[in-house]
Amino acid sequence: MAYREDAGISCGAVGPENKILWRLLTVFFLVSALWLAVLSQSAWAQTYTFNSFDVEGNRRIETSTIINRTGITPGQTVTAGQLNDAYQRLLDSGVFETVELIPRGSTLAIKVQEYPTINRISIEGNRRVKDDVLLDAISSQPRRVFTPQVAEADADVIAEIYSAQGRVSATVIPRIIRRSDNRVDLVFEVAEGTTIEIERVSFVGNRAYSDRRLRRVLETKQANILRTFLRGDTFIADRIEFDKQVLRDFYLSRGYIDFRVNSANVEFTRERDAFYLVMNITEGQKFAFGKVTTVSEIPGVDPAPYQAALRIKPGVTYSPTLIENSITRQERLGLKNGVDFLRVEPRVTRNNRDLTLDVEFVLTKGPRIFVERIDIEGNTTTLDRVIRRQFDTVEGDPFNPREIRQSAERIRALGFFAVADVDTREGSSPSQVIVDVDVEEQPTGSLSLGGSYSVSDGFGIAIGLEERNFLGRGQALGVTLSTAQDSEQYILNFTEPYLLGRKLRFDLGLGLSSTNSSFASYDTKTAFFNPQLSYAIGELSSLKLRYNWSDSEMTQQDGETNGAVIASEIAQGKRSTSSLGLSYVYDSRIGGLNPNAGALFEVGVDAAGLGGDNKYLKTSARAIAQTKVLNEEMTLRASFEAGALHWQGDDFSRTVDRYVLGPNIFRGFEPAGLGPRDLSNGQDDAIGGNLYWVARFESDFPLGLPEELGLRGGVFYDVGNLWDIDNVDTTGANIVGADGSLRHVIGVSLLWDTPFGPLRFNFSKALVKEDFDKEQNFDFTIQARF
Incomplete structure (x- = not known):
């Protein structure tokens, strides 16, 4: 049978000649593979014996150190694999840029090139962050060995610093410049990029509270119309986690126990020049307290007084803070009653039908563990006692x-420390505990510049210098210099929060003030000295004992003519006042049961006559109540x-001793636009009164405008009276308004919350007033710190 032989090998039928060829090829490949395997094994199994070493290229590292690092001793027989391990050990030491091992008979030649030493470190391209801040953050240091891994890690650290300031596009490239003697200059080239703002913060899943209300809770702010000048809306990634926590705290304090943040997504805008932050949340249902009871599992301990110590009532919105405060109150009562190791365990029963939570406070005995000692570390300026007095234990x-x-x-709330960690560990025995306090101090001094404007006083500038941890003693010392168009003040303040090591606050104020008001025909100069002691007598109440000494004088303004009353008061010259006062203050605006409502009540009395020229009794009272309605929008x-x-x-008495009312x-x-006035000598002088009362009612609310404008509206109604001029020298005077009458004022406000400070525009109209009153239909104030 004939067939055609193709140029290649046929995959079909195989003839006898091809069979022989295939067998020969197979034998050839098998023999070749076997021969290569033998050669490889022989090479791998090759051994070396080195009696000496020849080290080249080392300048800083001792020769003996390099030889020891190889792990090879003279006369030792090593394989090629062990020689490779020695090479890797030298390279992994991190001090050599290149390593080469060359066997030369019985001598092992080791050629190395050491990493260079850093001569200097510089940072280029940084304008927003100072060199000192960046250099303190990196690990590379002059006169240390340069390694690329450390330099790259330092570049990442610098980039993170910029990212924390909202410059997430910042890039940092480490470069080296070779110098003589195996030295290099390390240069970090920084491209800062631009800050990326939050264009919009929105929420998904919120029903009880609007986006506008929730945005006020977050630390992250969205862009406003002043973004060109101020960057309070800069995106900072680490702030998102903090915002999740504060949002959770906000809802939990309002009874939403099932609240959770499902996700917080940050996305670039289409132009990739800003971010959108979208927080997906689940609010759940709002719960209130149901039955609140106390039981005791400790023999001989009656739960009745512990139940009476509770301030939680059924129907109050549930809040974990109220639970914590109640437990603290009961445990302190137990300590007062001599019940050691008292523990209060809250057992909560959920009632989904009526959306209430029954809470049973169970009094139990805790383990018999004592505090062995409190160790404090990290404080270089702050005295130990400042930290230790924050412990009730x-x-x-x-x-x-x-x-x-x-x-x-409480230690963190001092504001003295950037980091304040408190941990516990077992002491010298299982029944002893050691409390470790590790802090990292931060600057506590501040210099503030302020600006203000009001229709009453005109433009003003304030300069303040404050140290909140004076000499590390936890004391506050501040100096304020403020000057306005019509007034000046120079004040020195000092605060000792723990006088004599007790929870007794001591405040001292002394200073000078003067006025040159365009609303009066006289000027005033006053020097004052005001020490005060404050002591908490309850969770929400305190007593204040104060002393006041002042020396004041009224002087005639240049070119002004005074009425009879003011003229007689100027003629009295300087007069001093020495008074002792006592005040009681109750304030539930922070620690009360309702996070949306609170009240302040203060009543005081001051008696002058303990020396000085003036003798009087002055009483005062003040009450403020506030609440938020319409889902906290109003x-x-x-x-x-x-x-x-x-x-x-x-x-x-003089006008400066009596009450004179202003727009505040x-x-x-x-x-001084309302109240008794002296019209003698063709003048119109306000002379104040001995009695006054004022009631103010106001509301502020959103206007429905874009939130980034920061504008809110308000309405107000004021009513009150100022009267009585007993003990006033009325010789030759023409007095009006001595008996007083009620004044009624209504008005609207425009509130603008700007990064420069809060601005308030008041437009008012007096419904009822006297003909001699001085009405002011517009009032504008601004106060800012920068």
């Missing part, structure tokens, strides 16, 4: 984890204040 006291956690929060506020001056001296107390009138 001392060495030898029963250990209470809750009190330790609260003490840690704020309602009502306030009342009153004062009474009972002059007891044989001489006459009664809107709609000029400073």
Whole structure:
């Protein structure tokens, strides 16, 4: 049978010649593979014996150190694999840029090139962050060995610093410049990029509260119309986690126990020049307290007084903070009653039908563990006692984890430390605990510049210098210099929060002030000295004991003619006042049961006559109540204040001693624009009064405008009176308004919350007033710190 032989090998039928060819090829490949395997094994199994070493290229590293690092000893027989391991050990030491091992008979030649030493480090291209900040953050240092891995890690650290400031596009490239003697200059080239703002912050899943209300909770802010000048809306990734926590705290404090943040997505805008932040949340249902009871599992301990110590009532919106405060109150009562190691365990029962939570406080005995000692580390300036006095627990006291956690929060709240960690560990025995406090101090001094404007005082500038941890003693010392168009003040303030090591706050103020008001025909100069002691007598109440000394003088303005009353008061010259005062303050605006409502009540009395020229009794009262309605979109506020001056001296009182009302107390009138006046000598002088009361009612609310404008509206209604001029020298005077009458004022406000400070525009109209009153239909104030 004939067939055609193709140029290649046929995959079909195979003839006898091809069979022989295939067998020969197979044998050839098998023999070749076997021969290569033998050669490879022979090469791998090759051994070396080195009796000496020849090290080249090392300048800083000792020759003996390099030989020891190889792990090969003279006379030792090593394989090629062990020689490769020696090479890897030298390279992994991190001090050599290149390594080469060359066997030369019985000598092993080791050629190395050491990493260079850093001569200097410089940073180029940085304008927003100072060199000192960046150099302190990196690990590379001059006169240390340069390694690429460390330089790359330092570049990442610098980039993270920029990212934390919102410059997520910043790039950092490390480069080296070779110098003599195996030295290099390390240069970090920084391209800062631009800050990337938050264009919009929005929420998905919120029903109870609007996006606008929730945005006020977050630390992250969205862009506003002043973005060109201020970057408070810069995107910072680490802030997102913090925002999740504060959002959770916000909802939990309002009874939404099932609240959770499902996701927080950050996306670039289409132009990739800003971010959108979208937070997907689940609110759940709002719960209130149901039955609140206390039971005791400790023999001989009656739960009744512990139940009476609770301030939680059924129907109050549930809040974990109220639970914590109640536990603290009961544990302190137990300590007072001599019940050591008392632990209060809250057992919560959920009632989905009526959306209430029954809470049973169970009094139990905790383990018998004592505080062995409190160790404090990291404080170089702050004295130990400043930190230690934040603990209600001392060495030898029963250990209470809750009190330790609260003490840690108080330490952080001081604001003296960038980091404040409080941990516990077992002491010298299982029944002893050591409390470790590790802090990292931060600057506590500040210099502030402020600006203000009001229709009453004109433009003003304030310069303040404050140290909140003076000499590391936890004291505050501040100096304020403020000057406005019509007034000047120079004040020195000092605060000792723990006088004599007790929870007794001491405040001291002394200074000079002067006025040159365009609303009066006289000027004033006053020097004052005001020490005060404050002591908490309850969770929300305190007592204040104060002393006041002042020396004041009224002087005639140049070119002005005074009425009879003011002229007689100027003629009295300098007069001093020495008074002692006492005030009671109750404030539930922060620590009350309702996070949306609170009240302040203050009443005080000051008696002058302990030396000095003036003798009087002055009483005052103030009350403020505030609440938020319509899902916290609208704020309602009502306030009342009153004062009474009972002059007891044989001489006459002066206008600076009596009450004079300004727009900050009664809107709609000029400073000293209402109340008794002296019209003698063709003048129109406000002379104040001995009695006054004012009630103010106001509300602010959103206007429905774009939120980034920061504008809100408001309405207000003020009513009050200023009267009585007993003990006033009325010789030759023409007095009007001595008996007083009620004034009524209504108005609207425009509130603008800007990064420069809050601006308020008041437009008012007096519904009822006297003909001699000085009305002021517009008032504008701005106060800012920068």
